[in-house]
Amino acid sequence: MSPLLGFLLLLLLAVGWTTLPLLPALRELFSPTDVDPLTMVGRDNADISRFARHFRDYVQANLRQLPPEGGADDSFGKLPDGTQFVRIAQGHAVARAALPDGTQDRLVVLEHPTTLPGGEQFRLEVWARAALTGGEGATYRAVLGEDVLRLGAHTTVLRWVHSRGPMDVAAGSTLYGRASSEQGIRLGRDVAFERVGAPVITVGDAMPSHGPPAAGELVEAPIPEDARRLGDHLRVEGDFWLPPHSVVDGNLVVAGELRLGAGARVKGSVKAHRAIELEEGAVVEGSVVSERTIRLGPSTWVRGPVIAEDSVTIASAATVGARTQPTTVSARTLSLAQGVAVCGHLVTQEGGHTDLAR
Amino acid sequence: MIRDILAIGLWSVVAVLVTYTLRHYLFTLNRVFGRQRQPYVDIGVGDWPRVAVYVPCHNEEKVIGGMLDALLGNDYPADRFYVVPIDDRSTDGTRQIIEDYTARFPGRIRPFIRSEGKPGKAAALSDATREAEAEVLMVFDADYLPGPNLLRQLAAPFFDPEVGAVMGRVVPHNLNRTLLTRLLDLERSGGYQVDQQARMNLRLIPQYGGTVGGVRRSALRDVGHWNEDALAEDTDMTYRLILRGWQVVYQNRSECYEEVPETWPTRIRQIQRWTRGHNQCLRNYAFPLLGIPRHLRFAQVIDGVLLLGVFAVAPVLLLGWGLATALYFMGYEIRPGLIVLFAVASYSTLGNFAAFFEVATAVRLDGSRNRVRLLPFVALGFLVNLLAVSRATLSRRSWLAPAAAGPTWEKTERYRAGNDNAANHAAGHDTAGGPAGGGQPS
Numbered sequence: 001m002s003p004l005l006g007f008l009l010l011l012l013l014a015v016g017w018t019t020l021p022l023l024p025a026l027r028e029l030f031s032p033t034d035v036d037p038l039t040m041v042g043r044d045n046a047d048i049s050r051f052a053r054h055f056r057d058y059v060q061a062n063l064r065q066l067p068p069e070g071g072a073d074d075s076f077g078k079l080p081d082g083t084q085f086v087r088i089a090q091g092h093a094v095a096r097a098a099l100p101d102g103t104q105d106r107l108v109v110l111e112h113p114t115t116l117p118g119g120e121q122f123r124l125e126v127w128a129r130a131a132l133t134g135g136e137g138a139t140y141r142a143v144l145g146e147d148v149l150r151l152g153a154h155t156t157v158l159r160w161v162h163s164r165g166p167m168d169v170a171a172g173s174t175l176y177g178r179a180s181s182e183q184g185i186r187l188g189r190d191v192a193f194e195r196v197g198a199p200v201i202t203v204g205d206a207m208p209s210h211g212p213p214a215a216g217e218l219v220e221a222p223i224p225e226d227a228r229r230l231g232d233h234l235r236v237e238g239d240f241w242l243p244p245h246s247v248v249d250g251n252l253v254v255a256g257e258l259r260l261g262a263g264a265r266v267k268g269s270v271k272a273h274r275a276i277e278l279e280e281g282a283v284v285e286g287s288v289v290s291e292r293t294i295r296l297g298p299s300t301w302v303r304g305p306v307i308a309e310d311s312v313t314i315a316s317a318a319t320v321g322a323r324t325q326p327t328t329v330s331a332r333t334l335s336l337a338q339g340v341a342v343c344g345h346l347v348t349q350e351g352g353h354t355d356l357a358r
Numbered sequence: 359m360i361r362d363i364l365a366i367g368l369w370s371v372v373a374v375l376v377t378y379t380l381r382h383y384l385f386t387l388n389r390v391f392g393r394q395r396q397p398y399v400d401i402g403v404g405d406w407p408r409v410a411v412y413v414p415c416h417n418e419e420k421v422i423g424g425m426l427d428a429l430l431g432n433d434y435p436a437d438r439f440y441v442v443p444i445d446d447r448s449t450d451g452t453r454q455i456i457e458d459y460t461a462r463f464p465g466r467i468r469p470f471i472r473s474e475g476k477p478g479k480a481a482a483l484s485d486a487t488r489e490a491e492a493e494v495l496m497v498f499d500a501d502y503l504p505g506p507n508l509l510r511q512l513a514a515p516f517f518d519p520e521v522g523a524v525m526g527r528v529v530p531h532n533l534n535r536t537l538l539t540r541l542l543d544l545e546r547s548g549g550y551q552v553d554q555q556a557r558m559n560l561r562l563i564p565q566y567g568g569t570v571g572g573v574r575r576s577a578l579r580d581v582g583h584w585n586e587d588a589l590a591e592d593t594d595m596t597y598r599l600i601l602r603g604w605q606v607v608y609q610n611r612s613e614c615y616e617e618v619p620e621t622w623p624t625r626i627r628q629i630q631r632w633t634r635g636h637n638q639c640l641r642n643y644a645f646p647l648l649g650i651p652r653h654l655r656f657a658q659v660i661d662g663v664l665l666l667g668v669f670a671v672a673p674v675l676l677l678g679w680g681l682a683t684a685l686y687f688m689g690y691e692i693r694p695g696l697i698v699l700f701a702v703a704s705y706s707t708l709g710n711f712a713a714f715f716e717v718a719t720a721v722r723l724d725g726s727r728n729r730v731r732l733l734p735f736v737a738l739g740f741l742v743n744l745l746a747v748s749r750a751t752l753s754r755r756s757w758l759a760p761a762a763a764g765p766t767w768e769k770t771e772r773y774r775a776g777n778d779n780a781a782n783h784a785a786g787h788d789t790a791g792g793p794a795g796g797g798q799p800s
Contacts, residue, residue, distance in 0.1 A: 024731040034728035035534035038547075040505055040613040047402065197402070230603050231576030233519045237652065251519035255653065269519040287404075287517040289397075291561075305404050305517050309397050330400040347400035 048197035048345060049180040052144050052162030059107070059127055076106070083107055083124070094120065118152055131165070142177075149181075153188075167198070187336070191354045196346040199323060203354045208341035209319045212283040212301045215265060221246035233268075242266070244279070251286065260284070262297075278302070294331070296320070304328065304344065314340045361688050364681050371678035378671055381664055382712030385556035386719045395559045399611055401514040409439040409513055409572070410492035414482045418500035419451040425500050426459050430466065434509035439492070440465065443500075446472040446482045479568075480591035484584040487575075496572035503531070503615045504570070511612040512572050522577035522604025523595060525554070526570035526612030535620045540732055541739040542618040542625070544717050551720035554608040562661035563600055564608035568592025569616070577604050590635025597643040600662065603653045622742065629743055630750035633669040637751060640666040672747035713740070 028034070062079040075087045085107040088094055094116060098104050103121040110128045118135020125142045126132075132145050136152040143149065145163035153170040160178040161167070167181040171188035179185065181198040188204070200208055221243065227236045233251035240254045244261035251268040252258070258272035260282040269286030270276065276290045278300040287305045288294055294308040298315045304327025306312055306320055312331035314320070316339040321327035326344030334352030336342075346352060411429055415422055422443065429441050443456045453471065460467045470486040487495050494516050498504060508526065515521045527550045533543040557564045566573070568591060578584070581598040588594035596606055619625040647654075647662045654662075714733060721730045 021734045025734045028728055028731040029537060029540075029735070032534065034726055035540070037531045037533060037615060038529050038613070038724055038726070040529070228603065231522075231574065231580035233576075235520075235603055235653070253520045269517065271518055271520045286519070289518045289520075291397075303405070305401055307397055307401070307517065309395065325405050326403045327405065328401045328403055330397070344403045345400075347402070349400075 048178045048195050049162050049182075051142070051160045051178060052180065055125060055127075055142065055144055059109075059125075063109075079107070085109060085124075087111060088114070113147075116152075136170075187354045189338075189354060193346065193352050193354075194348055196352075197344065199326060199343060201342045201344075201346060203336045203340045204338040206317065206339040206341040208321075208323065208343055209301060210322065212265070212285065212303075213281060213299065215247075215283075216245065216263065218245055218247040218263075218265060219243075221248045221264070223248075233271075239274075240272075242282075258290075276308075305330065307331070311335070314342075316340065320344075361685065361690055364685050364688070365690060368678060368681040368685060371674055371681060374671065374674050375678070378664065378668075379712045381661075382716050384560075386552055386712070386716045388556045388559055389552045389723065390719060392556070392559050394555070395561075396610065398515040398518065398607070399511070399609065401517060404514075404517060406435055406438050406510070407493040407513055407516055408491070409434065409494045409496055409509060410487075410490050411439060411441045411496045411498060411509070412444060412483060412486055413441065413498050413500050414444045414446065414479045414486075415448060415452050415456070415500045416446050416477075416482075417448045417450045417452060419448075419455060421501035422452055423455050423459070424503065425498065426456075426467065428503050428505075429498075429509075430463060431506055432504065432509045433506050434513070436466070439509060441467050442470050442486055443467065444470045444472065444482045444486045446477065476586050478586070480584045480588050480594075481586040483591065484586050487578065488583065490575055493575055494572050495575055495578065497568060498614070499569045499616075501617055502528075502569060505614065508570075508612055508614055511609060512570070515607045515609065516572070516574055518605070518607075520605045521574065521607050522581075522599040522602075523566040523573045523606045524571050524612075525564060525566045525606065525608050526614055527551075527554070527608075527610055528567070528570055528616045529613050530618045531615040532617050532620065537732075537735065538622060538625055538739075539618050539620055540729065541736055544721060544729065544732060544736055545739065546618070547720035547724055547726075548713065548717035550608075550610065551723050552716045555610045557661065558608045558610070560657070560661075561655070562658055563596070563665060564606050565665065566592050566596040566599070566606050568595070570612070570614040573599075574604075577602075580604070588635065589638050590632065593636055593639045594642070597639055597647070597662070597666075600654070600658075601643065601646055601651060603651075626742065626746040629746050630753075633747045633750035634753070636666070636669040640670060669747055670751060672744045673751045675744060676748050 062081060065080050078084050084105070087109045089111055094108070098120070102119065103123055105123045107124040108122060108126045110126065110130065110132060113131040114128065115133040116135040116138060119137045120135065121139045122141055125144065126140055128143065128145045128147070128149065131147040133150040134152045134155055137154045138152060139156045140158065140161065142159045143157060143161040145165065145167070148165040149161070149163035150168045151157070151161070151170060151173055154172040155170065156174045157179065158176050161175060163181045166183045167179070167185045169175065169185065169187050169191050171190055173188065173191050175191065175193040175196070178195045179193060180196070183198065184200040184202070185196060185198040186202050187193070202208070223234065224236055224240065227234050233253050234248070235253045237255045239256035241259045242248060242261055242264040245263040246261065247265045247267065249267045252266055252270045254272040256272070257274040258270060258276045260266065260278045262279040263281045265283040267285050269289070270284055271289040273291050275293045276288060277295045277297070278284065279297045281299050282297065283300065284302045286303055287307065288302050290308045292308065293310045294306060294312045296302060296306070296314045296318045299317045301318070302320045303325065304321045306329045308331040310331065311333045312329060313335045314337060316337040319341045320329055321343035323343055328345045328347060329342055330347040332349045334346060334348045336352065336354045413422070413425055426441060426443065445453045445456055456469045460469050472482055472485060475481055475485060483497065494513055496509065496512060512524050512526055515524045528546060530539060530543045530546055533539045554564050573595065577599060581602050584591050585594045599606055619628055644663055644666050647659055650656065650659050714736060717736060718730055718733055
């Protein structure tokens with residue numbers, strides 16, 4: 001092979017190698033396949049009942065397209081999009097509509113108040129147009145209740161559950177996804193959850209307090225000498241402890257840990273770069289924000305929101321938010337003791353649970 | 359002797375480039391493998407603060423109607439927010455459109471008309487926000503299109519009393535127009551999806567970008583309002599807040615469409631304007647930052663300085679080319695150990711190869727399918743940035759005292775056909791400081 005030919009071959013190889021990554025680029029440039037603007041992703045994040053509303057719209061629109069029902073008996077059918085459903089007039093007929101192994105592979109519409117024996121597995125959604133009382137050990141893909149909804153012990157909901165009336169979740173249940181009620185949710189013992197939203201969420205038979213407990217006699221909290229006032233907040237470097245029954249008027253930012261002694265009160269919001277602990281009866285009239293953990297002690301009261309980047313633990317008889325002013329508790333993990341009342345949303349990234357033993 | 363001096367210069371250039379390379383890798387790997395921080399994204403209900411939305415305008419008749427419609431359609435509690443379009447000496451139909459909206463939505467649209475004083479966005483904002491009643495002051499450019507939930511998402515971080523400013527994500531809408539718009543789409547992905555979010559994850563210094571975001575009124579007053587002489591009032595605000603002890607927060611899911619430049623001359627003017635503004639901040643805040651204020655961590659100081667210097671990297675790179683060429687012809691011998699460093703430096707010859715990795719990762723995180731195929735062309739964008747930014751950096755205006763240079767209204771060309779809201783899907787803009795995650799030439 002002559003040196004010239006070798007050179008040309010080498011040149012050709014180099015040019016080919018260089019242009020190789022440009023081939024898909026040129027193809028995409030001259031024959032575009034991916035030129036739509038990015039879809040915005042954050043729209044539904046904080047809307048807990050969104051899936052339930054969409055399901056109601058979907059199923060109502062599809063059922064409307066079917067011919068009117070002839071009688072009051074159970075009926076099987078297919079929605080225009082091909083989804084099989086069963087309309088059940090009598091609760092006990094649920095078992096009759098099931099597969100031999102006991103599972104339901106149809107969308108189930110319950111027309112009348114129904115009590116289920118338990119152990120059912122619903123592979124598609126359940127739409128209860130009247131009160132529904134679930135049995136023990138049932139598994140639902142999703143439930144939309146138009147009235148009172150009671151989930152039996154050890155129930156599992158895989159995607160979402162929503163009720164127009166009050167919702168009661170019995171002990172040992174697991175609520176994956178979103179759980180919401182337009183009136184209130186009562187959580188039993190050892191209930192695991194991810195996102196819960198209602199005007200009032202209680203653990204056990206708690207009642208939310210209407211406002212902060214009476215202040216009693218408070219003394220002005222001693223402020224560290226190196227604290228600085230920045231705009232509307234006071235900034236403290238290092239840890240800070242508010243003595244019992246002391247008060248800070250305004251927002252407080254602490255670069256270390258923050259502890260509010262029993263009965264202490266902050267007339268504003270608090271933020272700490274490390275842990276925050278509210279001892280018994282402490283009150284924060286604004287939000288509580290920590291870059292680590294938050295522990296709300298017994299009978300504490302927070303107007304909210306409560307936001308922690310790690311965990312939030314709420315002890316018995318504590319209240320967050322108010323019926324007239326719902327708020328959000330957001331954390332990676334969340335633990336609620338008996339007697340806790342939260343008005344608004346509970347949101348976790350890795351799950352929360354109730355525990356009556358505490 | 360001269361050769362040794364040049365060699366030291368080249369070593370310094372290599373050190374700068376290696377630093378920025380490592381920074382890109384750190385951010386990208388954090389975004390892929392690190393713990394993602396979005397602490398305020400789940401706040402759905404609360405006692406929402408009162409919000410005023412400011413929309414600075416100078417000859418925005420093509421877009422202002424669409425912007426006001428989008429804001430009025432927002433799901434933020436109607437009794438908790440109002441809109442303040444700021445008309446600063448427009449000579450087109452902007453003022454008439456604003457007056458029409460004011461008549462139709464009394465109380466919800468509260469215009470602020472300027473006919474004198476310093477021109478420019480910073481001065482207009484300074485005048486308009488001085489007597490603000492609301493607790494949170496949001497600022498949008500007139501040609502952006504906020505989604506229905508955006509105000510709520512941007513207001514949520516202000517429940518944290520330490521947060522002084524919040525920045526959302528800018529998403530190009532007109533990417534199907536030219537190669538440039540598609541490249542800018544990739545750059546924006548890298549800048550926001552990776553750069554800004556990684557800074558948030560690592561508790562560094564996310565940048566308030568001034569186009570999709572807000573500032574707490576008490577923080578604004580605490581730092582002495584907008585700097586009317588700032589060429590990049592957003593970057594200027596970021597550093598004054600940080601130096602004072604406030605936090606700046608980035609919300610990756612608070613997205614807003616923008617319209618990016620469709621022609622290279624427009625893009626070059628835009629990035630040169632950002633360069634001048636950024637370099638002004640470098641001059642003003644690098645030394646205060648290097649004093650390491652007690653409330654800042656060392657990592658924040660380093661990140662803050664690197665962010666300030668991001669537009670100064672381009673001429674440094676050009677200098678490196680010159681030094682390397684000169685040393686080669688002067689017979690400078692590269693010892694084996696240096697080869698590794700020069701390999702890294704050459705890796706950064708057009709832009710920074712780590713930046714390509716960052717862009718590709720961002721596009722992947724965005725779930726895009728085929729647009730990443732255009733990645734080789736990003737080198738073209740970096741080359742243009744390199745020259746444009748270098749020229750702007752070396753210009754007198756980049757280093758003159760602001761009073762001598764003087765801020766003005768410098769606007770990017772609008773491409774929307776008219777004030778038809780249905781057609782107003784684009785959005786876009788820029789400020790002197792540019793989108794916080796916008797194309798960085800390093």
